[in-house]
Amino acid sequence: MEQVDHLAHERRTAEFDVEAMKVVWAGSRHALEIADRMGRLVASDPQFRKDNRTILERKELFRNTLRKAAHAWKLINELKLTDLWHQNAILFWCPLIFDHLLQGMFVPAIKGQGTDEQQKKWLTLAYKMQIIGCYAQTELGHGSNVQGLETTATFDPKTDEFIIHSPTLTSSKWWPGGLGKISTHAVVYARLITDGQDYGVHGFIVQLRSLHDHLPLPGITIGDIGAKFGNGAYNTMDNGVLRFDHVHIPREHMLMRLSQVTRDGKYVHSDVPRQLVYGTMVFVRQAIVSDASKALSRAVCIAVRYSAVRRQFSAQDGGPEIQVIDYKTQQSRLFPLLASAYAFRFVGEWLKWLYTDVTQKLQAADFATLPEVHACTAGLKSLTTSATADGIEECRKLCGGHGYLCSSGLPELFAVYVPACTYEGDNVVLLLQVARFLIKTVSQLGSGKKPTGTAAYFCKAEHLMQWKCNVRKAEDWLNPSVILEAFEARAVRLAVNCAQNISKASSVEEGFAELSSDLVEAAVAHCELIVVSRFIAKVHQVKGRGVEKQLRALCNIYALSLIHKRLGDFLTTRCLNPEQAALANDQLRALYSQVRPNAVALVDAYNYSDHYLGSTLGRYDGNVYPKLYEEAWKDPLNDSVVPDGYHEYVRPLLKQQVSFSRL
Amino acid sequence: MEQVDHLAHERRTAEFDVEAMKVVWAGSRHALEIADRMGRLVASDPQFRKDNRTILERKELFRNTLRKAAHAWKLINELKLTDLWHQNAILFWCPLIFDHLLQGMFVPAIKGQGTDEQQKKWLTLAYKMQIIGCYAQTELGHGSNVQGLETTATFDPKTDEFIIHSPTLTSSKWWPGGLGKISTHAVVYARLITDGQDYGVHGFIVQLRSLHDHLPLPGITIGDIGAKFGNGAYNTMDNGVLRFDHVHIPREHMLMRLSQVTRDGKYVHSDVPRQLVYGTMVFVRQAIVSDASKALSRAVCIAVRYSAVRRQFSAQDGGPEIQVIDYKTQQSRLFPLLASAYAFRFVGEWLKWLYTDVTQKLQAADFATLPEVHACTAGLKSLTTSATADGIEECRKLCGGHGYLCSSGLPELFAVYVPACTYEGDNVVLLLQVARFLIKTVSQLGSGKKPTGTAAYFCKAEHLMQWKCNVRKAEDWLNPSVILEAFEARAVRLAVNCAQNISKASSVEEGFAELSSDLVEAAVAHCELIVVSRFIAKVHQVKGRGVEKQLRALCNIYALSLIHKRLGDFLTTRCLNPEQAALANDQLRALYSQVRPNAVALVDAYNYSDHYLGSTLGRYDGNVYPKLYEEAWKDPLNDSVVPDGYHEYVRPLLKQQVSFSRL
Ligand SMILES: Cc1cc2nc3c(=O)[nH]c(=O)nc-3n(C[C@H](O)[C@H](O)[C@H](O)COP(=O)(O)OP(=O)(O)OC[C@H]3O[C@@H](n4cnc5c(N)ncnc54)[C@H](O)[C@@H]3O)c2cc1C
Numbered sequence A, B: 001m002e003q004v005d006h007l008a009h010e011r012r013t014a015e016f017d018v019e020a021m022k023v024v025w026a027g028s029r030h031a032l033e034i035a036d037r038m039g040r041l042v043a044s045d046p047q048f049r050k051d052n053r054t055i056l057e058r059k060e061l062f063r064n065t066l067r068k069a070a071h072a073w074k075l076i077n078e079l080k081l082t083d084l085w086h087q088n089a090i091l092f093w094c095p096l097i098f099d100h101l102l103q104g105m106f107v108p109a110i111k112g113q114g115t116d117e118q119q120k121k122w123l124t125l126a127y128k129m130q131i132i133g134c135y136a137q138t139e140l141g142h143g144s145n146v147q148g149l150e151t152t153a154t155f156d157p158k159t160d161e162f163i164i165h166s167p168t169l170t171s172s173k174w175w176p177g178g179l180g181k182i183s184t185h186a187v188v189y190a191r192l193i194t195d196g197q198d199y200g201v202h203g204f205i206v207q208l209r210s211l212h213d214h215l216p217l218p219g220i221t222i223g224d225i226g227a228k229f230g231n232g233a234y235n236t237m238d239n240g241v242l243r244f245d246h247v248h249i250p251r252e253h254m255l256m257r258l259s260q261v262t263r264d265g266k267y268v269h270s271d272v273p274r275q276l277v278y279g280t281m282v283f284v285r286q287a288i289v290s291d292a293s294k295a296l297s298r299a300v301c302i303a304v305r306y307s308a309v310r311r312q313f314s315a316q317d318g319g320p321e322i323q324v325i326d327y328k329t330q331q332s333r334l335f336p337l338l339a340s341a342y343a344f345r346f347v348g349e350w351l352k353w354l355y356t357d358v359t360q361k362l363q364a365a366d367f368a369t370l371p372e373v374h375a376c377t378a379g380l381k382s383l384t385t386s387a388t389a390d391g392i393e394e395c396r397k398l399c400g401g402h403g404y405l406c407s408s409g410l411p412e413l414f415a416v417y418v419p420a421c422t423y424e425g426d427n428v429v430l431l432l433q434v435a436r437f438l439i440k441t442v443s444q445l446g447s448g449k450k451p452t453g454t455a456a457y458f459c460k461a462e463h464l465m466q467w468k469c470n471v472r473k474a475e476d477w478l479n480p481s482v483i484l485e486a487f488e489a490r491a492v493r494l495a496v497n498c499a500q501n502i503s504k505a506s507s508v509e510e511g512f513a514e515l516s517s518d519l520v521e522a523a524v525a526h527c528e529l530i531v532v533s534r535f536i537a538k539v540h541q542v543k544g545r546g547v548e549k550q551l552r553a554l555c556n557i558y559a560l561s562l563i564h565k566r567l568g569d570f571l572t573t574r575c576l577n578p579e580q581a582a583l584a585n586d587q588l589r590a591l592y593s594q595v596r597p598n599a600v601a602l603v604d605a606y607n608y609s610d611h612y613l614g615s616t617l618g619r620y621d622g623n624v625y626p627k628l629y630e631e632a633w634k635d636p637l638n639d640s641v642v643p644d645g646y647h648e649y650v651r652p653l654l655k656q657q658v659s660f661s662r663l
């Protein structure tokens, strides 16, 4: 930290113990300490300098990433950072460059679908970094519809091998991260064909490149799929294309935990229940939700600090200009995002617990809660990633023109984050899955089958259909049970409405298709309820001076700003009347005023280093303008006073003296 | 056009005359013909090849732009394209690279604020390209608040000169396009100080660089402000930083149309009415609205075509996979944007008329309508640019993973478009100005002062406050007057509500500040009404088989999808009841089905060449997959099979055999 602190006055107005809030955000004191130590380590290492602010040509960008990844790997080994805490912390501070080391989804796929023997063999190689693997599922022609993949794996009983083949152009593997240039191996998803029959899509471990000279093996064509959104962002990654021309692999390279092909070409199921693979899915989705809170909080931290530094327009009395964070329009755009970052953090933490819980249940062969867990995690992935992508871009706009500069850190944060709305399940496709679960839940009401977990509120569906909101004054909205019931009533009523409308169609499928937009809204209502309820639950558990009060305010902001945003839902379902909606709005404004003096401290509690933020606007010390100015001169265009191309293209124009009337 | 046409079946289902629609979109047959001819010219010229799909290093990117700009200039001169139609057409097909030639806002500023003599001198130089000018208003510390600019222009009666100076770091000019590397001159906004008194911000023409060797003149520091959002986008432009150290300019370089400083340092107003400058503002804003429809239609064209090509998931009966454009969720995201592109096109066309109308009124010294016109143009700038930026990004998401590739054209389209939400007035700041106008309008109701133009509906405020929507069945929503009155009633009621709530505050200013979020919503309601009413008005005027029917459907989609989006507004103001809202939704779904077979033809009507679209996904012939595949291999990362950096960084890792347990 430098000596000046332009935000000191903001920090003095905080009404809570920031150190205690840091612990709450980090999850525990232990987590905070390690994160803090690792953060400093990374920030002080010149190898990790963020030098890609200016536009690097693709090859240079990629090479740079390899350098950093290798350095990080060396560091982890040298410092013997063998435990999960430390590794995760390092991964956290150097996002993206680590995807190569993590080998994407390669490891989780083998863990989920490989036999014990396969896991032992391949994971050991991967952990030792003797191979680098990627996850090759998506094809040029198929992403969401995994069952439609076209790559074939045909068993050849003569040689006891599978023949992996790309029969069409659209069957080319397309998108896998790490595939294009680096991976030596891949888990390839292909249609298993044996004895002339197609058994659908299965996973196979395929070696792609020689471990000797890194050249693609015979029959294999690999390349990078080209430039992506943003100038750095995912361009540091070699998302790749891959084609097979009758490539032979040993039969044992099929991932055989759930099913096998025998030596004589028989397809047999193992006695391991299929449901076990869901564990991996829950794990991946909780990680995505946790990433959402990281990305959103980072953007919010930048926007809150800069909004406190930035002054624009004088107060009526001609005093100093107003900090833009004092404008109610700024607050109404910014504070709900501040609240969302906390909300997503807590729901992500809860998903970690859910993962442990599910794992135990799966091991006990208890699969009853799986549909509910699936709907919950799919929905939360969709909700948090969409809200985060939109939120980052809103934070960028909240910084005015300067937010458009790469040195603000926000453009790259958006570009690198936004594909989370698409990968691991397109967000709309996921919400439709949630909707299916909800419609099923409604259809089983009264059947004796009791909804559980995040769907348990359907047990009181009858009550919620009748429920009347009893808010009479703005403060009534501070009551968590009022908020909770309002969200429950909305969710139940939207789901029941949809179910009723579907039942009027000629078939359920047709009704579902026709009403799918409404169904998506019902799914969103269900997911927002989950986040609200987890936030409310969390508030009671926290410790530290003033911490609970702040979190309660943020929780209320999260909920009431959602009510405002989705007012159509709440009013059409008659959960609220217009007066109660107006009162919610009044209360929301009051909450903004309450949070205002704490805003900077609330983002300080994330404990993000300036290095991690990578933003001239989000600096801890608020010393924005000199840094913006300094950063500008580093652009290569400033290498020379007269730019390249002037003599060739501009001077002749200036000197030609051709008249030409315009406009 | 190639021989295959994968979209031929889509084109056959169109129920209207596409050629007639092209004329409607272009504005006239003449406009269409010229646009078409110029489009072909540009597309066939190898100099304009879109070769920046891959990531170019900044200097190379910039040099490339200079090359294209010089070539375009040459072309225009060689072909003697002297009339406006042709020039605009060329500008249209080569966006951005032309900003240098257009000299940004330099020309309009001199036109608006220069005396006849000054215009003659400077515009002639600019038109002949003997100088290149930029518009230097924004500073590091001030953007929205132009009155807070800090650069000073102090009159020195001894030398009869102004001394331009940057007294603080935050007074550095920051952002002007073309400033960083190319401009020789600028219109610089600075506080005029004479005789010890500060007369506020005025414009001055300042020479920045030597016309001889392009070096900055003494006392002037200039540079580029560094990388911006996206990899191409505005990085082709040299937005710049500029500092003055007591730079002397002749007194006559002050733009003196409205006020002057005399030889002896007296500040005097001319008899030209200040209001005249508003003409320029209306001109600039109509251009921005027109750009919005271009950018949005471009994105929509790509997303519609690709959604018709892309198939994902089988129908129940196991036939071919479903085109994703047939999913109702896809339609409910895409078709409102298709409708918006048309809506913005027509409101932009109407703004052109408004500009002519205003110009005439100004010349007749009739300033009565100015506040209304100002609110209308400010609001439409805000509404259309925000909706377009969001719409482009939604189109990108609608293309799934492939939309994230630069070869889709969508990432760059977003990155280059999105600053339109910030420049020429931050969108929220503009809406607050609209809100001020509305509150004033409400306060004058009953005073005898009759609201005119786009605010004329306030004349029937009393009726609208009482109005009851009489929709009883879904088809009732097809009645334009029902839609219009619903939008009018919502706008009036929101404005009146705000005014009433403000009147409860201790002062109007305080009330305005406290309720500014609600005010922004009222302003949006006013602007959406304008767009809806212009669309309705347009529908009656069009010619051609089936054209009116299609546009009526799009107009209804635009309005009803807005009702759905802003349902909270319509319900809290009791313009609609929940049943009527549900009927609007039913009608909307029916309209989607009606537009579906026409969707591809409706984007064909934009008459965009594949060159202009610059998208593998949006190709006219729908031949998407081979082109995506082909494009990928052009990335420099594919220059070599084994990537740069492998031997240095990856191979050592693969060979080190250090065990390390993870995850
Ligand atoms: C940065 C990035 C990294 C990736 N990394 C990997 C990786 O490592 N390995 C890998 O295998 N893949 C990877 N992917 C691919 C990713 O998994 C797919 O892009 C994703 O599954 C979405 O599929 P799609 O692109 O085919 O979209 P599509 O399914 O084609 O979606 C296009 C549109 O159709 C709509 N749609 C599709 N189906 C339906 C339906 N049933 N109902 C309604 N609407 C529908 C969608 O909502 C969307 O609007 C990556 C993608 C990206 C962008």
Ligand SMILES: Cc1cc2nc3c(=O)[nH]c(=O)nc-3n(C[C@H](O)[C@H](O)[C@H](O)COP(=O)(O)OP(=O)(O)OC[C@H]3O[C@@H](n4cnc5c(N)ncnc54)[C@H](O)[C@@H]3O)c2cc1C
Binding pocket: A310, A312, A313, A324, A327, A329, A330, A397, A398, A399, A400, A401, A402, A404, B104, B135, B136, B137, B138, B141, B142, B143, B144, B145, B174, B175, B176, B177, B234, B239, B419, B422, B423, B424, B425, B426, B428, B429, B432
């Ligand atoms: C690509 C690009 C090109 C540009 N080209 C030029 C050019 O050629 N010449 C030139 O002079 N300038 C140029 N600009 C600068 C541009 O005009 C400013 O960025 C713009 O005016 C916004 O001002 P700001 O950046 O200071 O934002 P700020 O005013 O600092 O806005 C920051 C935040 O404060 C909020 N805010 C500010 N005032 C208020 C208020 N009164 N009430 C409520 N909220 C408020 C805003 O809504 C925003 O959320 C360009 C900018 C960009 C991004």
